[in-house]
Amino acid sequence: DDRIRTDQDIHKELDLPVLSTIGRFDRDVGELVMLSEPSSSAVDDFRVLGMNIRRNYEKEGLHTLLVTSPTPREGKTIVTTNLALALAHSGLGVIAVDADMRLPRLHKIFGLDQGMGLAATLAYGYTDGRLQNTQSVGLKVMTSGTPPPNPAELLTTPNLELMIKELAGVANVVVIDCPPVLMVADALILAPMVDRVLLVLKAGQSESNSTKRAI
Numbered sequence: 001d002d003r004i005r006t007d008q009d010i011h012k013e014l015d016l017p018v019l020s021t022i023g024r025f026d027r028d029v030g031e032l033v034m035l036s037e038p039s040s041s042a043v044d045d046f047r048v049l050g051m052n053i054r055r056n057y058e059k060e061g062l063h064t065l066l067v068t069s070p071t072p073r074e075g076k077t078i079v080t081t082n083l084a085l086a087l088a089h090s091g092l093g094v095i096a097v098d099a100d101m102r103l104p105r106l107h108k109i110f111g112l113d114q115g116m117g118l119a120a121t122l123a124y125g126y127t128d129g130r131l132q133n134t135q136s137v138g139l140k141v142m143t144s145g146t147p148p149p150n151p152a153e154l155l156t157t158p159n160l161e162l163m164i165k166e167l168a169g170v171a172n173v174v175v176i177d178c179p180p181v182l183m184v185a186d187a188l189i190l191a192p193m194v195d196r197v198l199l200v201l202k203a204g205q206s207e208s209n210s211t212k213r214a215i
Contacts, residue, residue: 002208004201013208014215019056019198020049022079031078031109034085035135043086049079050086057196063168064194066176068187070214074202077105080177083198088138092172095131097142099178099190101151104144106177110134117145125159140171155189164193181214 004010007018025033025042033042053062067083069076077100084096098106099118107114112132121130121142131140148154167174176194181187191197201211 003204004206004208004211005203009208010201014211016199016215017056019052020045021203022046022049022075032081032085034082034089043082046079046082046086047090049083050090053083053196053198054087054090060195062173062195063171064164064174064176064196066178066187066190066194066197067200068178068197068214069180069200069202070182070206070210071180072103072183074180074200074206076180076200077109077177079198079200080175081106081109084139084175085136087173087175088136092138093170094139095142095167095171095174096139097167097174097176098144099155099176099186101144101147101154102179102184102186104147106141107143110141112141112143114143115146117143119145119148119154121145121163122154122157122159123148125162142167152185152189155186160190161193182210 007021010016010018022045023042025037025040030036033040034046037043067076067080080096084094088094096106097118098104101119116130130142134141176190178190179186199214
């Protein structure tokens with residue numbers, strides 16, 4: 001049994017910094033805990049995550065952040081959405097991008113139209129009209145768009161890097177949600193184009209060996 005249960009396990013097994021530990025919260029009230037339960041301890045945890053990211057990496061020019069996990073169901077999308085809200089609430093202009101075109105969820109979580117999003121942007125090479133407002137001032141979302149038959153191939157178009165640079169030019173931080181590292185090639189394609197990668201692990205579920213492979 002090599003499951004990771006505490007941040008001490010991460011320090012010991014992986015030698016990586018832990019930017020925050022997010023406590024459990026009731027999903028029945030909604031996945032956007034930053035909005036549904038603003039006084040909960042989990043909200044403070046997401047605020048700490050946002051502050052630690054800014055404090056540790058702003059001087060190095062952190063404008064684009066990829067959020068992923070080693071395997072499915074480890075909480076990457078929950079972290080993407082609530083971290084984006086936490087950064088927006090701190091006064092930053094934030095764009096959240098759903099680059100998980102296989103199992104997209106940002107449009108459902110924020111209640112947005114999925115039709116025109118990342119897939120069309122990569123296919124046609126422009127972002128006009130692709131960004132949608134959210135209920136939080138300072139946060140815009142680019143949904144995945146209509147799921148294409150070949151997500152990884154679409155990500156290899158030159159339009160992807162141009163899009164990331166364009167979005168980084170109009171927002172303080174671009175937070176990108178993408179599929180798990182060990183499942184498909186998408187994260188490996190996206191990682192070289194961003195400033196940092198945030199790896200999300202779930203206590204009691206994530207395994208040390210799979211996390212090492214992901215790293």
